[in-house]
Amino acid sequence: QVQLVESGGGLVQAGGSLRLSCAASGRTFSDYIMGWFRQAPGREREFVARILRSGGIAYYADSVRGRFTISRDNAKNTVYLQMNSLKPEDTAVYYCAASQYVSSGSSGGNYRYWGQGTQVTISS
DSSP, X not given: OOEEEXXXXXXXXXXXOEEEEEEEESSOGGGSEEEEEEEXXXXXXXXXXXXXXXXXXXXEOTTTBTTEEEEEETXXXXXXXXXXXXXGGGOEEEEEEEESOGGGTTOGGGOOEEOOOEEEEEEO
């Protein structure tokens, strides 16, 4: 089992920044691909970003590329999502997720472990 706990959400104005954290416990953190997903009210969950085990390779959704940065600290068992130039359309509950398989890609259904989510609200 892997337990994931997100933090760092909140209310900010458009153009502002937030940094989300996701602390993992239970298994060897560096064995897992880590992803961030989000779900806005009335919408399906969508992929935001993912980072491979060593942290050297990351992938982003087109909607956030250039504004968001995913990173990880394997010594601290934590993955981060730095969000800059935030827009009202970024408003959602943000979830971190873990998968053992690189092939999981951007499909949430392939991630076995999920956090409880943290609310991000961007005001215009």
